[in-house]
Amino acid sequence: MEIQPKLIVFSAPSGAGKTTLVRHLLKQKELNLAFSISAASREPRTGEIDGKDYYFLGLKEFKSRIRKEEFLEFEEVYRDQFYGTLKSEVERIWALGKHVIFDIDVVGGLRLKKKFPERTLAIFVKPPSINELQIRLKKRKTETPEKIAMRVAKASTEMATAPQFDIIIKNDDLNLAKERAVQVVKDFINQPVPRDEEE
Numbered sequence: 001m002e003i004q005p006k007l008i009v010f011s012a013p014s015g016a017g018k019t020t021l022v023r024h025l026l027k028q029k030e031l032n033l034a035f036s037i038s039a040a041s042r043e044p045r046t047g048e049i050d051g052k053d054y055y056f057l058g059l060k061e062f063k064s065r066i067r068k069e070e071f072l073e074f075e076e077v078y079r080d081q082f083y084g085t086l087k088s089e090v091e092r093i094w095a096l097g098k099h100v101i102f103d104i105d106v107v108g109g110l111r112l113k114k115k116f117p118e119r120t121l122a123i124f125v126k127p128p129s130i131n132e133l134q135i136r137l138k139k140r141k142t143e144t145p146e147k148i149a150m151r152v153a154k155a156s157t158e159m160a161t162a163p164q165f166d167i168i169i170k171n172d173d174l175n176l177a178k179e180r181a182v183q184v185v186k187d188f189i190n191q192p193v194p195r196d197e198e199e
């Protein structure tokens with residue numbers, strides 16, 4: 001049976017738990033999801049693999065790809081740190097007959113929703129508080145204190161975008177959040193795409 005490929009977007013402030021929920025969903029094979037590997041201008045963290053976690057392009061190459069209009073969306077999420085979805089990445093996943101799942105910032109998430117309104121489910125992951133974000137990021141040990149401060153400083157503006165998303169998942173109790181994520185994604189991919197957005 002042919003599938004109607006969809007876009008599942010997870011957006012939130014840094015530390016809310018997007019990656020954790022997306023990884024959980026990718027383990028549910030019956031959902032037929034593939035992760036959209038974003039391009040990033042930053043350096044890889046210890047353990048991150050080029051072509052698996054991100055396409056690590058560096059700033060010069062990233063800007064050159066912007067000029068060549070290779071992105072479906074991109075954003076300077078933090079100062080001099082660009083992230084974006086390459087058009088080729090979404091095409092690659094759709095050619096595999098899979099739905100695309102994204103872990104991207106709130107601006108990028110809403111941009112994709114605007115581009116493909118009917119075939120996108122835009123999910124906002126809501127942390128219990130901004131203070132909790134700081135605690136989680138500290139525990140994650142991937143960012144310097146300065147970078148954590150920069151990420152947390154942006155969080156309240158990002159939280160204000162929550163009502164523009166289709167669904168808000170509160171990520172306080174992680175198991176409950178995982179269950180709800182599986183349920184809403186399952187419901188969405190089982191819905192038909194309205195005719196005007198069919199290819």
Ligand SMILES: Nc1ncnc2c1ncn2[C@@H]1O[C@H](COP(=O)(O)OP(=O)(O)OP(=O)(O)O)[C@@H](O)[C@H]1O
Nearest residue numbers: 013014015016017018019020136140171172173174
């Ligand atoms: N419900 C939760 N309770 C406690 N810790 C959590 C919960 N959900 C996720 N975490 C932890 O919080 C940290 C941040 O989670 P994660 O990396 O998934 O966030 P993120 O939104 O993807 O952040 P970023 O945008 O920086 O990539 C991780 O160490 C994760 O294990």
Ligand SMILES: Nc1nc2c(ncn2[C@@H]2O[C@H](COP(=O)(O)O)[C@@H](O)[C@H]2O)c(=O)[nH]1
Nearest residue numbers: 038039074075077083084085103104105108
């Ligand atoms: N607009 C986009 N935002 C993206 C994309 N890929 C990741 N991101 C967001 O960047 C921050 C920081 O990520 P980190 O890996 O450095 O912690 C986070 O909010 C991501 O969701 C993208 O393609 N477009």
